[in-house]
Amino acid sequence: MKKILMVDDDPDIIEYLTTLFEDNGFITFAAHNVKEAMETAKREIPDLITLDLEMPEEWGPRFYRKLSQEKNLKNIPVIVISGLSGSGQAIGKAIACLQKPFDRDELLKIVKETLR
């Protein structure tokens, strides 16, 4: 089973994504900040990451930079899920950028296609 790491500081959104992904047969890991996210990513080596941009302390783009510096993590596909407009430009290499509130079918479609 494929593993998805969800990075978002809002516990309600984490809960939503967790159920959504688990209902569709994925294993999930949640991180509420960049520090937690890096630790989990190194430990679990997820197959895909969903990333919020605006979080307390460190923001999403910094996490992405840190991720890109790790050999075994830098090729993990990242989907940006953010409430910020123009978030597509924040992380150029993201495979998709979804605006909150996102369309869950669209998200599932992207995830399934990526992890096929």
Next chain:
Amino acid sequence: MANEILIVDKDISHAKALGIYLERKKMNVYSAKNSDQIFKLFDKINIKIVLADPSKSDDKIISILKDIKKTYPEILIIIMSRPEDFDYCMAHLKDEAIHYLLKPVKSTALDMALKQAKSWIALNNKLRRYEKRLKVFKRTQNLFQQLFDEVPCYISVQDKDFRLTATNKKFKRDFGDEIGSHCYEVYKHRGSPCEKCPVSDTFEDALSHSTEEVVTSKSGKQYNVITWTAPIKNSLGQITQVMEMSTNITQIRQLQDHLTSLGLMIGSMSHGIKGMLTALDGGVYHLETGLANGDKKRTDRAFKQIKQMAGRMRKMVLEILYYAKSRELIYETIPIEKIAKKAAEDAMAIATKKGIRLKLNISPSLGTLQVDPNWIHASLVNILENAIDACTYDRSKEKHIVKFDVFEMSPDHICFIVKDNGMGMDQETREKMFTLFFTSKGSQGTGLGLFIANRVICQHGGTIEVDSEPGKGSCFKISLPRKKPEQFSNYDYPRKDITQNNAGESLEKTKDILSI
């Protein structure tokens, strides 16, 4: 010139001899026999000295001399009298004459008397000139004092220690007659000079400086002011004092802030709402899948989520509405326990998430309260959340607790106490915490939450008292009347007085920006 002299003497030969003598002394001599002649002469000639013999046998002369002195007080009178009349003359003209000579008049005595009279005249002229200048000076001084007082700004003059040496009327009205006190004590209620001080800059470089400040009046009102300074120099060109002029721009700032905030509000609102809508989608997804699979646990969780999100959105929208438009309160009579527990329940969710303990002490037998439940709920939650934030930001203690006590203060008043052992507030933050857009949480705060909470409590006829100490924590005491007050019904924005708010809301950056 003091050369015009009038001789009044019935002894014509004596008068003539005197006239000849005085003309030789280069004086312009005039003579008169009766009062008509005398006054006609005074109308034409600027007589300075009168040399008169008021003999005892004719007291008319005495009254004429008195009239002369009354009408022309600057004229000097020298009396010449026979020895037998001398005392009589002195007794009757003691206030009018400057000198008395015995007849027949000796030239030396006359010369001395004239010399004295001339020096008196010169002195009088000098005094008159001074008097005239003094009048001009006083007029100018009054004009400047009037300008100083009536200028529509606060003016203070300060020495190098920032002590006030002069203030204008407007300053005294709003900040008190505080000559000798430090500027920072009077304007900011601080114990030490401000970090950035335009007066200090002017003392250093002799240039005018300008800053924008928030100052606190003697009645505790906050004013936004623009301040300009100007050096005051002594005759050596050294700066001895600095004048500070502050213009009250509170109303302009209020309007400007209101407009700016509407823009900001739209931005932050859209961001916050996006997060809430996503979470709401999550609730709907849980509900759909829970119902479809007959999973009661999931359905219950979904209901809870949806309810929570609806509550958050409702609170946000209410705050925006409150701020954007004047609202009429909708009073209801509700059990105090219910409103307190509902606020505590909302705050508990946040406290739990942040690892802060929320200890409740709500008596079940408090009766009812006549309030607008929506607004009172929002206000209580704001104050509770603020206490939770104060704990979250405090890194000096390991364990944090927020206590929420509700009790009857008097038969007519209910008291809500929110006490935390968080970071506390310094005096400046305490004074400004209810000011609109003031926040001590940097970009994490909006300065709306406690501003609205305070407004709502005041609108209900209640009060908020705050005790706080940096590093120790804060205590908010909210007192509310049980019944709807008659005089408080509606509030309009922009308001005339300075609006106030709290040291602030926090919450995560990306959500709840407007709902503290």
